[in-house]
Amino acid sequence: MSENDAISRISGIKMPDYYLDYYSNLSKDTYTIFEHAAMAKSTLVDSSGIIEPKIAFDLADRVSKMHDIDIAEPLRELLKINGKEISALILSKEIALGKYLQKDATLEEKLDLAVRVGLAIVTEGVTIAPLQGISEVKIKKNKDGSEYLSVSIAGPMRSAGGTESAVTILIADHVRKAVGLSKYQANCFDDETGRFIEELRIYEREASSFQFHILDEDIEHVISNLPVELNGVDTDPFEVVNHKGM
Structure with a gap:
């Protein structure tokens, strides 16, 4: 599931705009961190080359x-x-x-x-x-x-x-x-x-x-x-x- 998929899942739910912004930022930051972790793992310095947790x-x-x-x-x-x-x-x-x-x-x-x-x-x-x-x-x-x-x-x-x-x-x-x-x-x-x-x-x-x-x-x-x-x-x-x- 991509960042856009995650945001689209909640876009149809009635909520204040600041709630939507909050969850959108959470999703964006999570995927950004995930990408950085993937880059670090790809160096194979760690014992595993993949990120074990999944979003x-x-x-x-x-x-x-x-x-x-x-x-x-x-x-x-x-x-x-x-x-x-x-x-x-x-x-x-x-x-x-x-x-x-x-x-x-x-x-x-x-x-x-x-x-x-x-x-x-x-x-x-x-x-x-x-x-x-x-x-x-x-x-x-x-x-x-x-x-x-x-x-x-x-x-x-x-x-x-x-x-x-x-x-x-x-x-x-x-x-x-x-x-x-x-x-x-x-x-x-x-x-x-x-x-x-x-x-x-x-x-x-x-x-x-x-x-x-x-x-x-x-x-x-x-x-x-x-x-x-x-x-x-x-x-x-x-x-x-x-x-x-x-």
Whole structure:
């Protein structure tokens, strides 16, 4: 988006002239600074030859540039008539079905981007969670050979907040249904729920306590009924005792 584009976005909004002048000057100065930074970066004295931050006008612009996908206008239109949560579900489904992507994109790539973009919309494109909070999105197989979706969560997901973190699994289930994948069958290979509980208790005892203690029965009930596998990356050097080799 150029400086003129930024100014044209607000030119149709009713406001006092001094407001328009204020925002116009902000835009002009921002792009001037950006150009100077680009010139400095082009010398390659720094470790990188490009400016990592990108200039974005609104939520749609932020999400589009965060994931380098041309969805700014359709997202903008969706947000005019829907809340960000519904817009996230609609757009993530479209991405999962291949819209806005190259024709040679694999199903796994479509689903990965769909979940990340959905989370980015819900978090308004202002947290690192969609990029680094989701480690990977994979298609795996249940014991009966049916395929299911697995979402691996990493530490930066904390920046999204508790509700938005949970919504990630909701978005994943939504796109799973859209492409016809089966539900995740917990315990079809081994005692997955038992492993989950053991890891949680070890973390609670050795690493960090939680604000609220959740009963083992509740954890088992939730994990057993998740339609998408909730996975994660290593965070602490503590090993399980009873559920190794899983």
